[in-house]
Amino acid sequence: MITNPRIKPPFKDDELETQEVNAFPVWEVFTQKKETDAHTHAGSLSAPNALMAANFAREHYGQDQVCRSMWIGLRDDFKSKDGCEDTYEVFVQWNAGDRHVHVGQVGAASGEEAEAMCKKDFVGDKEFYTIWTIPHQAMNSIDGEEDMIWRSTDQSYRLAKGYSKIVRQKWDAIRASKDVDDYQKEDLKDTF
Amino acid sequence: MSTFNEATQQAAINLCLSIADDKLFLGHRNSNWTGIAPILEADIAFSSLAQDDIAHASAIYELVGSLMGDSADDIAYGRKPDAYLCADIVTKDDGFDWANAIARQFYCNHFDLLRFERLSNSSWSELAALCKRLVVEQHIQVNHINDWVMQLATGTTESKEKIAHALNEYANEASMMFETPYGFELLIEDGIVNSSSDIFDAWHKRVSEQFNRAGIEIEVKQRSVDAQGGRSGIHSEDFNESLRELQAVYREDPTAAW
Numbered sequence: 001m002i003t004n005p006r007i008k009p010p011f012k013d014d015e016l017e018t019q020e021v022n023a024f025p026v027w028e029v030f031t032q033k034k035e036t037d038a039h040t041h042a043g044s045l046s047a048p049n050a051l052m053a054a055n056f057a058r059e060h061y062g063q064d065q066v067c068r069s070m071w072i073g074l075r076d077d078f079k080s081k082d083g084c085e086d087t088y089e090v091f092v093q094w095n096a097g098d099r100h101v102h103v104g105q106v107g108a109a110s111g112e113e114a115e116a117m118c119k120k121d122f123v124g125d126k127e128f129y130t131i132w133t134i135p136h137q138a139m140n141s142i143d144g145e146e147d148m149i150w151r152s153t154d155q156s157y158r159l160a161k162g163y164s165k166i167v168r169q170k171w172d173a174i175r176a177s178k179d180v181d182d183y184q185k186e187d188l189k190d191t192f
Numbered sequence: 193m194s195t196f197n198e199a200t201q202q203a204a205i206n207l208c209l210s211i212a213d214d215k216l217f218l219g220h221r222n223s224n225w226t227g228i229a230p231i232l233e234a235d236i237a238f239s240s241l242a243q244d245d246i247a248h249a250s251a252i253y254e255l256v257g258s259l260m261g262d263s264a265d266d267i268a269y270g271r272k273p274d275a276y277l278c279a280d281i282v283t284k285d286d287g288f289d290w291a292n293a294i295a296r297q298f299y300c301n302h303f304d305l306l307r308f309e310r311l312s313n314s315s316w317s318e319l320a321a322l323c324k325r326l327v328v329e330q331h332i333q334v335n336h337i338n339d340w341v342m343q344l345a346t347g348t349t350e351s352k353e354k355i356a357h358a359l360n361e362y363a364n365e366a367s368m369m370f371e372t373p374y375g376f377e378l379l380i381e382d383g384i385v386n387s388s389s390d391i392f393d394a395w396h397k398r399v400s401e402q403f404n405r406a407g408i409e410i411e412v413k414q415r416s417v418d419a420q421g422g423r424s425g426i427h428s429e430d431f432n433e434s435l436r437e438l439q440a441v442y443r444e445d446p447t448a449a450w
Contacts, residue, residue, distance in 0.1 A: 016350070017350050018347075018350045018351065024231075046233060047233060052233075052339060052343060055335070055339055056233040056236070056237050059237035060237060148328050148331070148332060151247070151329050152325050152329065153329060154250070155247065158240075158243060
């Protein structure tokens with residue numbers, strides 16, 4: 001028996017003097033599984049600054065599958081037409097609903113120019129849906145080789161596939177025992 | 193597989209249990225935040241790090257299980273209260289105050305990193321190899337929690353007061369992490385671990401660096417040499433409550449297969 005359950009935490013809404021912040025900036029996160037893979041959009045998160053965005057991204061998007069590198073930038077920067085002279089990382093979403101995929105780098109003076117260069121260098125006359133660009137300087141990257149993202153200890157319990165395997169075994173066992181029960185019931189009926 | 197004489201083996205078991213029990217209970221306490229942390233991102237991240245703590249505990253229970261001839265689950269869940277050797281800071285109730293949870297995690301994470309670093313040089317090769325791997329993972333926890341302390345201490349006046357208060361509140365229990373488990377001197381004599389007489393100072397230096405970075409002043413004193421607590425199996429009421437909760441399912445049916 002759980003004598004003192006902690007499932008009902010004492011919420012203390014009225015005690016805080018600080019106003020709740022509902023408008024942290026939104027950050028976009030790209031992850032790379034293998035060195036030869038392109039960085040692919042994993043999702044977004046809210047964080048007050050780049051430091052916390054990187055901390056959250058590592059746990060939020062780096063632990064559901066092997067992850068060797070991570071790029072994090074402000075959503076506004078990815079979508080901005082403005083910008084400065086820099087090397088831009090460019091990402092193409094080929095179809096609506098697809099994830100943005102890193103296609104390469106271009107040198108440009110603004111987001112708008114980077115997008116035009118991306119179309120010229122990487123898209124050509126192919127169909128695409130949207131393009132995101134970001135000045136390399138504006139992006140945070142985590143290199144998992146030097147700064148671990150995906151852990152080295154057994155992490156199988158985090159993965160859905162490990163879970164489903166165990167659950168399937170349990171269901172198989174339940175079904176097997178039910179078959180035996182049904183068989184015995186029928187068997188008893190026949191006997192008596 | 194290393195072999196030890198009987199007394200040394202018991203001391204080695206105690207050392208491993210003190211580490212794994214710290215990790216298990218800390219992970220358990222932190223997992224209580226799943227679903228209710230202040231913001232969604234913190235919720236996910238804190239839960240993920242809690243899973244890491246439990247994974248670390250599990251790896252050490254596996255290792256010590258090879259000495260004790262017992263399964264990791266039975267060691268983790270099946271002992272009597274006074275056979276658990278965690279320091280009581282890991283089970284100190286945070287009252288669902290985020291600053292408390294961060295303070296507890298901060299002190300523990302720094303201690304765990306230091307402990308793993310030092311045990312990476314152990315002459316017990318299995319333990320050294322495991323700790324070398326855990327050092328790398330523990331850095332993630334330390335970096336994460338350093339940034340949280342910084343974040344709260346440099347946020348609003350209120351968040352600064354709260355984190356400073358929490359760090360002071362947990363300072364006493366933090367000092368009790370440095371109590372050594374029974375037989376530790378024997379491990380030093382046998383050359384299995386190096387002397388750790390300077391470990392408090394090393395830890396204090398690191399946490400003080402973070403206090404400076406965050407612009408707060410916190411005093412953490414060294415415990416008196418003969419102070420006994422969790423490492424000797426003498427636990428607080430918060431520990432007992434945590435243990436009851438932790439063992440509730442296991443005790444329903446200790447032989448159940450998971």
